[in-house]
Amino acid sequence: MNTITRLVVYAIISLAFATTQGQTKELDSIRKADVDYKISNLEEEKMKIEEQEKSILKLKISKINKRLDDKEITAEEAENLKKEAAKVAALNIENRTEIVESKIALLKRNGYDSYQYRRDDNERVSISIGSGGFHIDVSGDDKPKRKPKFDRRTFGENVSAIGFNNTLIDGVDLDDSPYKLGGSGFVEWGYTLNTRIFKNTNFWRLKYGFSFQWNKLNIKDNQYFVNNDGDITLQEFPLEINKAKFRTTNLVIPVHLEFGPSKKIEKENYFRYSRHRQLKIGIGGYAGVNLGSMQKLKYKEDGNRVKNKQRGGYEVNNFVYGLSGYIGIGEVALYVKYDLNPLFKNQAIDQNNISIGIRFDTL
Known part of the structure; x- marks a missing residue:
């Protein structure tokens, strides 16, 4: 490799790392937006939990009433079954809400930082020079798939x-x-x-x-x-x-x-x-x-x-x-x-x- 070739290669590598730093900052911004987007979806999911469980409880009570009308069970048995169904619904609402809140807390606490740590440990910069031209790729296991659009009309x-x-x-x-x-x-x-x-x-x-x-x-x-x-x-x-x-x-x-x-x-x-x-x-x-x-x-x-x-x-x-x-x-x-x-x-x-x-x- 002659001197001119070495200089060209060194210049390309320097440009590659400068470009990579810019790409890294952009990826950090995208990842933060991705975490915010996931948190928003979890918040909406939490809002729907009580409504879903109440619908299931309503269906269970309807079936219990039908069994009572058909004289398959007594009024006392029907009342006990309804209480048990209501208890299950209340526990489901509590447990499901806790699970979603834990996911939200985990994302808020570790979402962005964990992306940053994993990027430092796992990301690699790939530089290739060939017939296809000059190409830089910043890759990592947790690279976000897409960036939420700022406004969707x-x-x-x-x-x-x-x-x-x-x-x-x-x-x-x-x-x-x-x-x-x-x-x-x-x-x-x-x-x-x-x-x-x-x-x-x-x-x-x-x-x-x-x-x-x-x-x-x-x-x-x-x-x-x-x-x-x-x-x-x-x-x-x-x-x-x-x-x-x-x-x-x-x-x-x-x-x-x-x-x-x-x-x-x-x-x-x-x-x-x-x-x-x-x-x-x-x-x-x-x-x-x-x-x-x-x-x-x-x-x-x-x-x-x-x-x-x-x-x-x-x-x-x-x-x-x-x-x-x-x-x-x-x-x-x-x-x-x-x-x-x-x-x-x-x-x-x-x-x-x-x-x-x-x-x-x-x-």
């Missing part, structure tokens, strides 16, 4: 809903609907993005995304749908029907203006808005397309069970649009949606789909 949520479904028909009361009120239902599943509208408050949010909607009508009075040259009517089935169901599948883009209070959680390197157990109200609508329709009939013919499925051919509107809204606390809300478009197109009497149920927005 947009985040994603899974959306699911389930409930009752029916139609509003011109001149017909809902009580006189040709569809069973209890047997007709809907299911919705989708994904939304939740964006904070204003910089310094989370009171107003915009929610938008996509959803699949399955709307089912359970037809009563031994009737079924018939297409007579584009005229969709309910007619008496020639045999006795066990079940007659009509289902539509839609893909829609929902948009809601959501508003409600939030709790601001501030840390040294980031902040978040928490809507845990906070009131929320959403008002908006949706638009999309119909993906298909199907009528399903179950009946007996000559002593044999018959299942008849007919897909398409019912003049269902291809374009779907409507209004929707919800009100709730935290992840759960009462949900209503109403199709402004008639279920069937070009009919003498319009009927519009309406759904009422429970909606879940989860991270």
Whole structure:
């Protein structure tokens, strides 16, 4: 190795260590933010413990009451079982809270310092010079995977809903609907993005995304749908029907203006808005397309069970649009949606789909 080469190598090594010191300081900052982020998650977990245990206790008591109603146990035995269940719930809350608090205390006491000590002992600087160029890597066993973003104005949520479904028909009361009120239902599943509208408050949010909607009508009075040259009517089935169901599948883009209070959680390197157990109200609508329709009939013919499925051919509107809204606390809300478009197109009497149920927005 000649003198010029040695000088170049020494210069590269000096630059490497200078750069490594800068990277080390940045990693220390990232690690501290990572510890703060973990502590914040543990604080939220601690808040949910009592609610979870109370839900479990409520379920246990419900089962005990059912056993009492069925006369499997006496009133005295039921009371003792309830006391035991309440005692277990109280101990679970106490123990689980202590565990989370211990984790928080451990992170606060050792989180950053332990990163620093492990870095001094375990981290190694790798320097390579080759065809790929000059590369420096600071590695260690406890290198954090990611740095919490200082401010997240947009985040994603899974959306699911389930409930009752029916139609509003011109001149017909809902009580006189040709569809069973209890047997007709809907299911919705989708994904939304939740964006904070204003910089310094989370009171107003915009929610938008996509959803699949399955709307089912359970037809009563031994009737079924018939297409007579584009005229969709309910007619008496020639045999006795066990079940007659009509289902539509839609893909829609929902948009809601959501508003409600939030709790601001501030840390040294980031902040978040928490809507845990906070009131929320959403008002908006949706638009999309119909993906298909199907009528399903179950009946007996000559002593044999018959299942008849007919897909398409019912003049269902291809374009779907409507209004929707919800009100709730935290992840759960009462949900209503109403199709402004008639279920069937070009009919003498319009009927519009309406759904009422429970909606879940989860991270």
